[in-house]
Amino acid sequence: MASVSLHRLTKTFDAGRPALQDFSLDVRDGEFVVLLGPSGCGKTTALRCIAGLEEPTAGEILIGEREVTHVPPAERDVAMVFQNYALYPHLTVHENIAFALEMRRVPKADCARRVTAMAARLGLAELLDRRPAQLSGGQRQRVALGRAIVRDPAVFLFDEPLSNLDAKLRLELRAELLALHRALGATMIYVTHDQVEAMTMGQRIAILHEGRLRQLGAPGEIYERPADVFVARFVGSPGMNILTGSGTGEGGRVMQCGSLALPVADAAGVFPTQLGLRPEHVGVGAVGEGVGEALVEVVEPLGSETLVHLDAGGQALVARLPGMADVRVGDRVGVRVDTRRLHLFDAAGVRLG
Ligand SMILES: Nc1ncnc2c1ncn2[C@@H]1O[C@H](COP(=O)(O)OP(=O)(O)OP(=O)(O)O)[C@@H](O)[C@H]1O
Ligand SMILES: [Mg+2]
Known part of the structure; x- marks a missing residue:
C-alpha cells in the first residue's frame, strides 16, 4: 500500500482552459478519498494522470516515496476501474480476472487459486466460465473490480464504477467496496459526480470545479462548513x-x-x-x-x-x-x-x- 501525492498538477490539452489547474492533494496510505465535481471538472483527467495514462503539463505525482510523474503505467502498481467495465469480450470471467496475473507470470496454480478466491468473495463463483456478453451490468462490474483487486496493487483508482447500475445494485456494490476497503486496507481514490456517493463513501472528499480544488475535507466538514457558494450548492440534495x-x-x-x-x-x-x-x-x-x-x-x-x-x-x-x-x-x-x-x-x- 502507499500514499499518493499530487503537487500542483496542471494538465492542458489544447489552447483552452486547463482540464486540471494547480491541483494538489495528499492521499494517506490506506485512505479512501473521493474526487467529486460536476461533469468536465477534471476528475477523470486527474485519475488518468495518477495511472500514467496521461502526462501532466506541469506538477509532480508521488506514489509512496517514489516520484512517478513520467513513469509508464505498468510500473506504477496502480489499478484503475472504469465506468464502462472495459472487460475483454472474448475471454471468460476466469480469464478476465486472471489476465493481469498471467501478464506478470504468476505461476498457474497460484493464479487459479487467487482467481477462485476473488470470484467467491465477489459472488462470481458460478459465473467463471461465462463471457462478458452473458453477464448483467452488475456482474460485469464485479468482474472489473475482481480483476483490479486480484492484482493486489498499491493504489486503486475508481472512475465512476457504479454509475451504470440501477439504484439498488449501486447501494449494494457501494457497501461491498467499503467492506473491501476495510479488509484490504488499500489506498483508494474514487471519482464520482454523485454527492450522495461521495458523502457516504469518502473518508475525505476533494471537490473540483473547472479543474481547480475548491475544498478538501471530511464529509461532515464539507456539509457544515462549505468553503464557498459553489460547494454549498453542490453538496446536499437539494443543495444549500x-x-x-x-x-x-x-x-x-x-x-x-x-x-x-x-x-x-x-x-x-x-x-x-x-x-x-x-x-x-x-x-x-x-x-x-x-x-x-x-x-x-x-x-x-x-x-x-x-x-x-x-x-x-x-x-x-x-x-x-x-x-x-x-x-x-x-x-x-x-x-x-x-x-x-x-x-x-x-x-x-x-x-x-
Ligand atoms: N483527450 C482530451 N483532449 C482534449 N480535451 C480533453 C481530453 N480529455 C478531457 N478533455 C477536457 O478536459 C476537461 C476535463 O475532462 P474530464 O474527462 O477530466 O472531466 P470529468 O470531470 O471526468 O467529467 P465527467 O464527469 O463528465 O466524466 C473537459 O473540459 C474535457 O473536455
Ligand atoms: Mg470522467
Whole structure:
C-alpha cells in the first residue's frame, strides 16, 4: 500500500482552459478519498494522470516515496476501474480476472487459486466460465473490480464504477467496496459526480470545479462548513439555498433578501452579501410567522419528507419538511428560519467566519 501525492498538477490539452489547474492533494496510505465535481471538472483527467495514462503539463505525482510523474503505467502498481467495465469480450470471467496475473507470470496454480478466491468473495463463483456478453451490468462490474483487486496493487483508482447500475445494485456494490476497503486496507481514490456517493463513501472528499480544488475535507466538514457558494450548492440534495440581499436595520445587522428579513451577525468585519441556508433549516408556518412571507411554487412529496419550493419576493428557496406536509401550490406561507444555522458568504462567494 502507499500514499499518493499530487503537487500542483496542471494538465492542458489544447489552447483552452486547463482540464486540471494547480491541483494538489495528499492521499494517506490506506485512505479512501473521493474526487467529486460536476461533469468536465477534471476528475477523470486527474485519475488518468495518477495511472500514467496521461502526462501532466506541469506538477509532480508521488506514489509512496517514489516520484512517478513520467513513469509508464505498468510500473506504477496502480489499478484503475472504469465506468464502462472495459472487460475483454472474448475471454471468460476466469480469464478476465486472471489476465493481469498471467501478464506478470504468476505461476498457474497460484493464479487459479487467487482467481477462485476473488470470484467467491465477489459472488462470481458460478459465473467463471461465462463471457462478458452473458453477464448483467452488475456482474460485469464485479468482474472489473475482481480483476483490479486480484492484482493486489498499491493504489486503486475508481472512475465512476457504479454509475451504470440501477439504484439498488449501486447501494449494494457501494457497501461491498467499503467492506473491501476495510479488509484490504488499500489506498483508494474514487471519482464520482454523485454527492450522495461521495458523502457516504469518502473518508475525505476533494471537490473540483473547472479543474481547480475548491475544498478538501471530511464529509461532515464539507456539509457544515462549505468553503464557498459553489460547494454549498453542490453538496446536499437539494443543495444549500443561497439568498442575496443588502444590510438594513441598526448597524446593518438585518439582511433584507426579497421579502425575508434575516438577522445576521457582522462576520469578520465584512458584511456578507450572500446568505446560505440548508433546506432542513427552513420551515413554513402561517403568514405573519417567521422572517417574512413567501409563495409556494412547487411541492415534492417524497414520502419521508416533502420539499417545498418557495418564492420569497424574487428569492428562490427550498424547505425540507418532515413527512407528507400539508402545503399546496399557490399557498402563501410564513417562512421560519433557524437563524443560528445561517452561512455567510462575501460577494465573491467565499465563506465568512
Ligand atoms: N483527450 C482530451 N483532449 C482534449 N480535451 C480533453 C481530453 N480529455 C478531457 N478533455 C477536457 O478536459 C476537461 C476535463 O475532462 P474530464 O474527462 O477530466 O472531466 P470529468 O470531470 O471526468 O467529467 P465527467 O464527469 O463528465 O466524466 C473537459 O473540459 C474535457 O473536455
Ligand atoms: Mg470522467
